[in-house]
Amino acid sequence: MSRILQSAGERRAETHPLTWRLHDDQSPVLLEEYLDTQGYAAVTKALEQHTYESLTEEVKSANLRGRGGAGFSAGFKWSLTMKGEGVPRGYIVCNADEMEPGTFKDRLLMEQQPHLLIEGMILAGIANRAKQGYIFLRGEYHLAAAAIQRALADARADGWLGADVRGSGWDFDIALHTGAGRYICGEETALINSLEGKRANPRAKPPFPGQSGAWGLPTVVNNVETLCNVPGIVNHGADWFQALSGDLSSDGGTKLYGVSGKVNNPGLWELPMGTTGNRILELAGGMRDGLTLKSWLPGGGSTGFLLPEHLELALDFDTIGKTGSRMGTGLLTVVADNQSMVSLTRNLEEFFSRESCGWCTPCRDGLPWSVKLLRALEAGEGEAGDIELLEQMARDLGPGKTFCAHAPGAAMPLASAIHYFRDEFERGITRPKGEAHADPIPVGSV
Amino acid sequence: MTTTATIGTTIASDGFALDPADREMILEERGHYPYPQAACIEALKIVQKRHGHVPDGAIPAIAETLGIRVADVEGVATFYSLIFRQPVGRHVILICDSSSCFLTDYEELRDAFTEHLGIQMGQTTADGRFTLLPVCCLGACDRGPTILIGEDLHGPVTPGEIPRLLEAYA
Numbered sequence: 001m002s003r004i005l006q007s008a009g010e011r012r013a014e015t016h017p018l019t020w021r022l023h024d025d026q027s028p029v030l031l032e033e034y035l036d037t038q039g040y041a042a043v044t045k046a047l048e049q050h051t052y053e054s055l056t057e058e059v060k061s062a063n064l065r066g067r068g069g070a071g072f073s074a075g076f077k078w079s080l081t082m083k084g085e086g087v088p089r090g091y092i093v094c095n096a097d098e099m100e101p102g103t104f105k106d107r108l109l110m111e112q113q114p115h116l117l118i119e120g121m122i123l124a125g126i127a128n129r130a131k132q133g134y135i136f137l138r139g140e141y142h143l144a145a146a147a148i149q150r151a152l153a154d155a156r157a158d159g160w161l162g163a164d165v166r167g168s169g170w171d172f173d174i175a176l177h178t179g180a181g182r183y184i185c186g187e188e189t190a191l192i193n194s195l196e197g198k199r200a201n202p203r204a205k206p207p208f209p210g211q212s213g214a215w216g217l218p219t220v221v222n223n224v225e226t227l228c229n230v231p232g233i234v235n236h237g238a239d240w241f242q243a244l245s246g247d248l249s250s251d252g253g254t255k256l257y258g259v260s261g262k263v264n265n266p267g268l269w270e271l272p273m274g275t276t277g278n279r280i281l282e283l284a285g286g287m288r289d290g291l292t293l294k295s296w297l298p299g300g301g302s303t304g305f306l307l308p309e310h311l312e313l314a315l316d317f318d319t320i321g322k323t324g325s326r327m328g329t330g331l332l333t334v335v336a337d338n339q340s341m342v343s344l345t346r347n348l349e350e351f352f353s354r355e356s357c358g359w360c361t362p363c364r365d366g367l368p369w370s371v372k373l374l375r376a377l378e379a380g381e382g383e384a385g386d387i388e389l390l391e392q393m394a395r396d397l398g399p400g401k402t403f404c405a406h407a408p409g410a411a412m413p414l415a416s417a418i419h420y421f422r423d424e425f426e427r428g429i430t431r432p433k434g435e436a437h438a439d440p441i442p443v444g445s446v
Numbered sequence: 447m448t449t450t451a452t453i454g455t456t457i458a459s460d461g462f463a464l465d466p467a468d469r470e471m472i473l474e475e476r477g478h479y480p481y482p483q484a485a486c487i488e489a490l491k492i493v494q495k496r497h498g499h500v501p502d503g504a505i506p507a508i509a510e511t512l513g514i515r516v517a518d519v520e521g522v523a524t525f526y527s528l529i530f531r532q533p534v535g536r537h538v539i540l541i542c543d544s545s546s547c548f549l550t551d552y553e554e555l556r557d558a559f560t561e562h563l564g565i566q567m568g569q570t571t572a573d574g575r576f577t578l579l580p581v582c583c584l585g586a587c588d589r590g591p592t593i594l595i596g597e598d599l600h601g602p603v604t605p606g607e608i609p610r611l612l613e614a615y616a
Contacts, residue, residue: 179487
């Protein structure tokens with residue numbers, strides 16, 4: 001089996017807070033070893049030295065930005081959680097519903113180092129005065145489920161979870177909730193509905209989960225990688241975290257970057273936040289089979305396509321955001337020169353169309369329509385005006401038109417593919433405007 | 447006995463009896479959450495584990511066990527892609543069709559599977575051995591194209607490997 005996690009050099013606690021304990025044979029780091037390597041030290045420190053306000057402030061000043069793709073400051077999110085005397089204690093929910101196309105980082109953390117996630121959740125629980133944590137894990141991650149179940153049991157038996165955590169008088173426990181499919185469950189409020197045993201339709205915001213989330217109580221939803229960064233911040237401080245990225249980025253910390261597609265050495269690397277795309281692609285051994293890179297997605301199917309010239313940019317939220325794309329999950333998907341942008345965009349829109357929960361009209365009806373147009377273009381049966389229509393749809397599916405970010409996520413690769421590779425789309429137009437398309441393939445078919 | 451669900455369908459519970467062990471497991475799951483509805487998805491997965499899919503009769507049985515409405519269970523059972531509402535093969539083959547696998551020749555692999563098994567995506571072989579379904583990104587993009595058979599992740603899978611790969615699944 002190939003190694004998912006690879007190293008650009010020696011992995012050390014001070015420089016690789018997410019991966020320094022991981023084994024080359026990919027076996028999980030169990031409780032005893034975790035405890036021997038500073039494990040749960042941050043929980044002890046937080047319980048002894050922090051108030052919930054000071055803990056939140058530490059994470060806020062570290063500028064830990066959400067690693068699920070949105071890049072929202074985790075500490076700021078925590079500061080908005082309703083909490084305090086007289087407010088019922090709510091929930092910490094870990095979003096472990098990793099289904100973003102091209103993203104394979106959280107699986108590694110959960111399979112190989114579940115205690116780091118549990119420790120991060122306990123800290124988030126203290127900072128947000130939550131009474132219970134849930135790990136919302138996608139149903140297909142069987143190995144991760146087993147590793148987490150074992151780690152939860154071990155942590156509970158050793159007093160890190162449950163009533164009176166390590167004699168502190170603080171109660172907090174975590175349960176594993178496994179899903180049953182559907183990408184939309186990764187959307188924060190749809191995830192909460194799914195956790196409650198409902199259809200995973202998103203909720204209107206406000207109220208935000210921090211005010212009224214799971215079962216109407218204050219709820220914080222954080223990504224796996226985000227939570228795994230918290231123990232290091234508490235152990236070593238916000239300044240240390242900021243320094244990890246040095247001059248490369250104003251965002252603190254390291255990032256699990258990765259590459260997939262036709263490269264020589266696909267995999268994951270823990271690198272300083274703000275590492276360039278060129279460096280990451282170099283670690284991935286460059287394109288294979290003599291291929292040339294034509295385009296790339298910086299962090300999942302819901303991010304916008306970029307060009308080879310953008311590889312010199314720092315991969316962080318603000319820098320990539322300025323290009324009109326998003327860093328998203330920071331795992332690059334590369335497209336080779338002999339691969340069709342029209343076909344790839346059709347594949348992406350098929351994905352978003354199938355995964356739409358159907359709650360809002362633009363998403364439910366617009367996405368299948370875009371697939372129909374893209375299939376026609378791919379088959380060389382597009383008609384004049386199709387590209388403009390797709391561009392209009394990308395605008396109409398943009399932010400603010402729907403309950404959640406699913407449709408805007410679908411619009412981003414669509415709009416950017418047309419923007420940068422319009423000629424490829426134009427080659428699919430062979431009919432004058434108004435002439436009916438060939439019999440379309442039913443979009444709902446698998 | 448039949449139970450009329452509020453969504454307008456009549457769901458017969460005749461012939462379906464919740465296995466006592468499954469019922470116990472569902473009740474235990476209920477204890478993990480502040481409200482019983484939250485155990486609904488897990489309950490469906492428990493039933494599916496035993497029967498391979500979720501027969502219609504299981505819907506009112508789960509509703510009764512959890513003390514929630516039949517329509518709420520049905521609504522959930524028809525939403526999630528990994529809850530199967532008709533019989534599937536002994537082994538469900540989930541083929542990742544997301545972008546990274548698409549770029550590492552998913553379509554070629556999918557066509558090789560459909561040809562080898564003589565079925566289309568969404569169908570089950572006549573001997574009841576395999577069902578082919580698409581799935582969202584399996585989170586193993588470094589190994590694309592990837593598939594999941596039961597609980598086993600495989601990747602990268604080449605068309606030529608299919609016959610030998612499937613031998614392990616009787």
